[in-house]
Amino acid sequence: MIVHKKPEPTKVPGFWEIPSISFPIHIAKNFAKHVNILPDVEYWSPFLNSKTCNYLRDIFLESMILAPVSINGLMDQSYGIGSKRATGWSLQLSDMLSEFIIPHLNEKFCSAKTSTDWWQENPKKNQAWLPVQVSPLFRFMKYESGGEHYAHYDAGFMYEDGIHRTLKSFVIYLTTNQSGATRFIRNHLEDIDVWDRDHSDWNRRALKEEVLYSFLPQEGSILIFDHRICHDVDVYLGEENLPRIIIRGDIIYQAKSL
Numbered sequence: 001m002i003v004h005k006k007p008e009p010t011k012v013p014g015f016w017e018i019p020s021i022s023f024p025i026h027i028a029k030n031f032a033k034h035v036n037i038l039p040d041v042e043y044w045s046p047f048l049n050s051k052t053c054n055y056l057r058d059i060f061l062e063s064m065i066l067a068p069v070s071i072n073g074l075m076d077q078s079y080g081i082g083s084k085r086a087t088g089w090s091l092q093l094s095d096m097l098s099e100f101i102i103p104h105l106n107e108k109f110c111s112a113k114t115s116t117d118w119w120q121e122n123p124k125k126n127q128a129w130l131p132v133q134v135s136p137l138f139r140f141m142k143y144e145s146g147g148e149h150y151a152h153y154d155a156g157f158m159y160e161d162g163i164h165r166t167l168k169s170f171v172i173y174l175t176t177n178q179s180g181a182t183r184f185i186r187n188h189l190e191d192i193d194v195w196d197r198d199h200s201d202w203n204r205r206a207l208k209e210e211v212l213y214s215f216l217p218q219e220g221s222i223l224i225f226d227h228r229i230c231h232d233v234d235v236y237l238g239e240e241n242l243p244r245i246i247i248r249g250d251i252i253y254q255a256k257s258l
C-alpha cells in the first residue's frame with residue numbers, strides 16, 4: 001500500500017482538487033505502442049480516445065485554475081510565460097489511468113548510466129523496480145502561442161516508506177498541434193554516472209542539431225520516459241488560435257527486493 005500525502009494546497013501555486021470524475025476513461029480502438037524510438041522512451045499513439053481527451057480538457061478548462069510558469073519551468077515570470085498550469089490531485093484519476101498504463105510497463109532494471117532517480121536514499125542500491133501506480137499528482141498545462149519550455153530534467157518523488165518512488169514521467173497530449181513538440185535533447189551526459197551529472201535547467205533554447213527526436217502533440221497519445229532524460233518543449237506557434245494542452249504525470253515504482 002502506498003501512503004499518498006496530498007500537498008498543502010496553499011503551498012502549491014495553482015493547486016486544483018480535481019472533482020470526482022463521472023466519465024469513463026476509454027482507450028483508443030487502434031491503440032498502438034511504439035517502443036524503440038529512443039532508449040527508455042515509450043510512445044503510445046493513440047492511447048486515449050478522443051471523447052476521453054475532450055472530457056479531460058473540459059474539466060481542466062472549467063477549473064479556471066491557471067498559474068503561470070516561466071520558460072525555465074519556474075513560477076518566476078521574469079523569464080516570460082511558457083505555459084499555465086494547474087497542479088491537480090486525484091486518487092480516482094490515478095486509479096483509472098493506472099489500469100491502462102501499468103500493465104503495459106515492464107520491470108525496470110537500473111544501472112549507473114540509467115537516467116532516473118533510482119539511486120538516492122537507496123542504501124542497498126536496489127536496482128530492480130516494478131511499476132505499480134500512476135501518481136495522483138497531475139500537472140495540467142496549457143501553452144498559448146509563443147509558449148515554450150527550455151531543456152530540463154524532471155525529478156523523482158520519493159515516498160517516506162523507502163520502497164516507493166517515481167522513476168518515469170509521462171505526457172498525455174489532449175490536443176493535436178502543428179508545433180510545440182516535446183523534444184529529446186542531446187546533452188553528452190550519457191557516459192557519466194547518473195549521480196555525477198549536472199541536472200541544472202538550461203538557460204537557452206536548444207539548437208536544431210542538439211535535438212535527438214521530436215514528438216508533435218497528437219491528441220490521445222502518451223509519451224513515457226525516464227525522469228532524467230533531457231527534454232524541452234519547442235516554441236508553440238499557436239496555429240488556428242487553439243492552445244496546446246497536456247497532462248504531465250509520474251509513474252510510481254516499487255523496489256523489487258524489499
Ligand SMILES: [Fe+2]
Nearest residue numbers: 152153154231
Ligand atoms: Fe519536463
